[in-house]
Amino acid sequence: MAGRRSQPIPPRVLAIFGPTASGKTAVAEAIAERIPAELVSADSMQVYRGLPILTNQDDGARLVGIWPLDRQGTVGEFQQLAHAAIGEIAASGKTPVVVGGSGLWFQAALKCSVLTGQSSSRRASPINTNSYRSQLLRKL
Secondary structure, three states: OOOOOOOOOOOOOEEEEOOOOOOHHHHHHHHHHHOOEEEEEOOOOOOEOOOHHHHOOOOOOEOOOOEOOOOOOOHHHHHHHHHHHHHHHHHOOOEEEEEEOOHHHHHHHHOOOOOOOOOOOOOOOOOOHHHHHHHHHHHO
8 A cells, every 4th residue: 555645543532512501511521530531612602711600611621711802713713723622632642522512613623624714615524423422321
């Protein structure tokens, strides 16, 4: 197989998604107590400093309170930060746990395709949530 470049293996990522105030962070923290893991927030409002009560910010998660309230951040910028955080956590030997309720931001954190702000006809493959759920249940 000379001449073929090997593709980097993406890290294993655990993803917890659900509606507001459904206990996502509590579940993620319980998982992090059982396995070496670190949380990455995928909430479009938790990225802003100064909203700890309104957004129930978790100081232990990455990408929480990183932008001032007057910053107009984009999902593309968030995606770059999320991918970097996920990569750093995986490189440290821990499992990244992406937790969120903002669908677009959650998908951006998990998708391999990069959001540039330009339209594209290429779409990322859908996430198989049943597979992740069954894997999680086996681990617990």
